[in-house]
Amino acid sequence: MKKLLTAVVAASLSAAAVAHDMVPGKTQEQPVLLQGGTLNTVTNGVMTDTDLLFENGKITAIGANLSVPENARVIDVSGKQVYPGIVALDTTLGLIELAAVRATNDMSEVGDITPEVSGHTAYNPDSEVIPTVRHNGITHAEIVPQRNLIAGRSSLLQTDGWTFEDAAEALNVGVHVNWPRVGISTSWWERRSPEEQRKANAEDLKKLKAAFIDAKAYYDAKQANELNGTDVRWEAMTGLFDGTSKLFVHAHDKRQMEQAIELASEWGFELVLVGARDAWRIADKLAAQDISVVYGEPYGLPTRHDEAYDQAYATPAALAAAGVDFAIAYSTGFWDIRNLAFAAGNAVAYGLDKEQALAAITLKPAEVMGVADKIGSLEVGKNASLFVSDGDVMDQLGQKVQLMFIDGAEVDLNNRHNQLYQKYRQKP
Template identity: 45%
Template sequence: MRILTLPLLLTSVCGLAHDMVPGTAQQQAILFTHATVHTASNGVLENTNVLVENGRIAAMGEQIQAANARVIDATGKHLYPGLIALDTQVGMVEIEMVRPTVDTQDVGLNNAELKASSVFNPDSEIIPTLRKNGITHAQIVPRGELLAGQSALVNLDSWTVEDALVDSPAALHLYWPELGNLPVKDEERSKALTAHGEALAQIDTLFSEASAFVQRKAAEPSLTHRRFEAMAPLFRGDTTLFLHANTAGAIGEVLTFVKKYQLKAVLVGGYEAWHHGDAIKAAGIAVVYPSVFSLPRYRDDNIDEAFSIPARLADAGIDFAIGYSGDWDARNLPYAAGYAAAHGLGKEAALKAVTLNAARILGVSDMGAIEVGYRANLVLSGGDILDPLSSRIEQVFIDGREITLKTRADQLYQKYLKR
């Protein structure tokens, strides 16, 4: 069920807009000197200079110089790529318990034409709290029963939705029905299995009808069907289908479904994806794991099971990224990656999972790493960005422009100091 219609949402959020002014486009070259550069693509480079021009990384090396550049002395500091938060509802939710500020889903089983960007609020008070933790971009994702709609990649410092959108391939989101624990009683067990079978048949019917429509439309261009037309790029391989599933059984069903319709797919959830490691790799499917801070799903799981899954995905050779399902709490993304690093993944792989891997899964080839030619999405920190105790983020840049790190909490703190 959609929480609220768009016009009412826009009316309500006007009173919840932050007053942080977005940064202006880069006018002057910036030279970071003597930094410890965490490239996410080529390891860690010590005592390295990084030159940023026109919003992109222009040069890197120990002897890089630039006339008339703004010099930032990064001696003893760490330079990271901006973090990318996957599977969030940032800007779609302001206060979870206030219905007029929540717009994450709509009614119906097929909402392929709906776009999360149409309800994104770039003035959300939540956004500055993510930036303060080094998150420069977010994938905003609709929720729903089955085919929920289209996600978008946005930068977290903009005047408008149009300014926020980052050019990236379209992505549709399908929430797979999961069977869960079956009842003990035979009659109830039978009902649960029947209901699950009907849900799977519903998905198959939806996609077979959409596929048939696409074939008919090729012969009869005048045919129209808003939702099936939104699904058409799936069958051409132009759009990625993000399938949300966690259990081994559901993931097995997803793999069969993807093979049947020859879809370009990403698995979101993947709590038990490592059980299907070979099949997932063979299908060319990447995994977005957004549940590092979740509780164990099963009674006999280890207490730190959720923390260890990224390492298991890596050991299985599966391409993956770490996401963070939620809105305000998505600011904890770097710390989720830190927990994964401490539970077998390692720091470099954990950083890559929230930067370069995330960008690649979204189909963006010039983000997520500190490399020449890449967008200058950078975070300068006095400590380890993945460690809440030592992370001291000092400056953040999006496309080479410095953005403010102030939040509403900072403003209130300063206000009441003067009381």
């Protein structure tokens, strides 16, 4: 009993210790006019010395020398950069706080086939990590369940909100599958023989295909009004068959991706490849079949001995050259997604066009999540989810985010890191 009480108290204290004290922004109450900034619109190029007006959470006007509405808040942003909010895909933001503390880890559910799991359900809007990532321009993040064969469904949430309900941009957008291994691991921690590994890989693939067969049978029975009850697993997958949901396949190896493409083609699913380290090897096929890629390895060592040292950095440029529709992400990241804009900047250094790089972390992720009509670019009619930086947001040394608005509500950019910095800079 004493040990149990100690564990409960420790868990309570750890939960309290990781709750930030930044208050979510209030709903926009007056027009806001950003005057004289450099607008990185994404869809209409870069506009210098241009004004942007937003009211009731929507961008209502863009142009030079806009008239000032009555009761408007006017902010001089001359010499500064204005961007649409950055959208971070394939994250565990709000699902984990401290990797070493199990009580703060809600990334996965028990079992291999758990499509009914929704990432937003376990999302902690009070995570100390959230304010630190939005300080680098991230206004939205896709929250993704992890590990299981069919891990669950992801949702796109705003990085400012009291609960997941008021932070929701799009819920249960797609079903996430971690594709079974196809190769043999020779890592020191792998204790299974090659034959045992091959058998396990084959069993996982068989289990995955069986799940789709069962889900389709459930869907057909539902369409025919012949269900005897509700199975929450297959209910969560019905959107794949009626076209309202996407299939997100997490895979790196070329062979895994080819298997996933074959399965998606057989079932008629809209496929998104996530991670996709080897995407450059099948770029022409991806472009020809109009398959979207969430490239989640913008940094890293070569996968094979005969690959170039800079393969991870140069892959976005290779995908763009082949005509692949792609976004850049930090796969399964949470605290490290704060560097997403810098990863895009690094891709520019290795051949990617700068406008394409910006689109890969703004508009392209919005398209993947089905919300490009609302966010991802600076356009009249879209949500006022944007930020102002004192320099190029993709430059580690030059960027400095000074203002952020999500749906027109101003976001508090303070965070734990800044608080500690302000504290210790006063130390004698």
